Amino acid sequence: MQNTHEKLELFVKKCKEIGLKITPQRLAVYEVLLKSYNHPTVEEIYEEVKKMYPYVSLATVYRTLETLEKIGLVKRVCFWGNSARYDANTSEHHHLICEKCGRIEDIDLEQKLAIPENLQGFKTHSYSVNIYGLCSECQSNQQA
Amino acid sequence: MQNTHEKLELFVKKCKEIGLKITPQRLAVYEVLLKSYNHPTVEEIYEEVKKMYPYVSLATVYRTLETLEKIGLVKRVCFWGNSARYDANTSEHHHLICEKCGRIEDIDLEQKLAIPENLQGFKTHSYSVNIYGLCSECQSNQQA
DNA sequence: ATAGAAATGATAAATATTATTGAAAAGTTT
DNA sequence: AAACTTTTCAATAATATTTATCATTTCTAT
Numbered sequence: 544m545q546n547t548h549e550k551l552e553l554f555v556k557k558c559k560e561i562g563l564k565i566t567p568q569r570l571a572v573y574e575v576l577l578k579s580y581n582h583p584t585v586e587e588i589y590e591e592v593k594k595m596y597p598y599v600s601l602a603t604v605y606r607t608l609e610t611l612e613k614i615g616l617v618k619r620v621c622f623w624g625n626s627a628r629y630d631a632n633t634s635e636h637h638h639l640i641c642e643k644c645g646r647i648e649d650i651d652l653e654q655k656l657a658i659p660e661n662l663q664g665f666k667t668h669s670y671s672v673n674i675y676g677l678c679s680e681c682q683s684n685q686q687a
Numbered sequence: 688m689q690n691t692h693e694k695l696e697l698f699v700k701k702c703k704e705i706g707l708k709i710t711p712q713r714l715a716v717y718e719v720l721l722k723s724y725n726h727p728t729v730e731e732i733y734e735e736v737k738k739m740y741p742y743v744s745l746a747t748v749y750r751t752l753e754t755l756e757k758i759g760l761v762k763r764v765c766f767w768g769n770s771a772r773y774d775a776n777t778s779e780h781h782h783l784i785c786e787k788c789g790r791i792e793d794i795d796l797e798q799k800l801a802i803p804e805n806l807q808g809f810k811t812h813s814y815s816v817n818i819y820g821l822c823s824e825c826q827s828n829q830q831a
Numbered sequence: 832a833t834a835g836a837a838a839t840g841a842t843a844a845a846t847a848t849t850a851t852t853g854a855a856a857a858g859t860t861t
Numbered sequence: 862a863a864a865c866t867t868t869t870c871a872a873t874a875a876t877a878t879t880t881a882t883c884a885t886t887t888c889t890a891t
Contacts, residue, residue, distance in 0.1 A: 566870080600873095606869090627847085671817050710838065742839095743839085744839065744841065746841080770877080
């Protein structure tokens with residue numbers, strides 16, 4: 544697992560390779576995502592970025608996230624609710640989802656699935672596991 | 688695997704149990720979903736229902752799907768794009784997703800994951816696997 | 832058949848996302 | 862450093878998706 548600093552360097556490197564400019568807004572969006580471990584929505588990322596750049600536009604956040612996804616630095620995830628969420632953890636990992644409150648946590652699974660290269664005509668190349676359940680907070684609330 | 692008729696009977700039974708009215712619209716929405724194997728969006732379901740009930744309202748379709756999900760007859764799935772999709776297959780199964788065109792197919796996996804009852808404080812109770820790849824059509828198109 | 836509860840349809844409102852456009856910033860060449 | 866080109870930005874408008882409201886209709890149990 545790389546630290547934030549290394550990830551930011553990788554970001555700079557990738558941008559230069561592809562010919563994208565390294566703007567403060569792009570850095571800010573990526574940094575917010577690196578520091579968050581709860582798969583924020585675009586709106587949440589926007590609110591966070593605004594603390595540093597009050598004049599940033601929501602549309603810029605959308606565009607930046609799209610760009611970051613295109614160059615493979617973030618992933619768009621979509622589990623429930625009506626808004627897209629983003630994740631800066633692009634390494635192989637899975638998700639733990641609370642069915643009550645929607646909290647999403649990353650999880651590493653020891654077990655691996657052996658997925659055939661071909662399935663129903665599909666050429667496969669990756670998989671992800673979503674585990675559903677109740678987070679500790681929601682468990683306590685339910686008892687009350 | 689139950690057939691459509693059995694599933695509809697189950698629907699009627701469940702509604703009566705819970706005290707939900709069995710309206711033609713509800714039956715139609717559920718039937719459309721039972722007959723479709725492509726995880727349609729709300730809009731697509733709406734268009735299909737309209738063929739039988741031209742005056743049905745989109746809001747009714749939304750509401751009905753919410754109700755059907757609440758009583759456990761359909762599942763809302765969300766993989767890509769900005770709109771929710773629904774699935775009437777509530778038995779344990781997984782999904783095969785084409786990263787190019789977005790096609791989603793159900794798949795049964797022989798392999799099972801042994802998910803611990805407790806993970807990072809979560810009380811787990813189910814999981815689903817998404818396998819990403821390229822469907823046969825998109826493979827052919829790519830070669831051309 | 833009727834009363835009461837619940838569901839529907841039409842529409843408005845809210846939320847989420849994308850496209851457009853002109854201006855500003857950064858990069859290049861000289 | 863100035864002129865020119867290219868890229869990005871913010872603001873707005875436009876579109877798409879979902880939910881709420883409310884008068885009217887339909888369903889169900891009696």
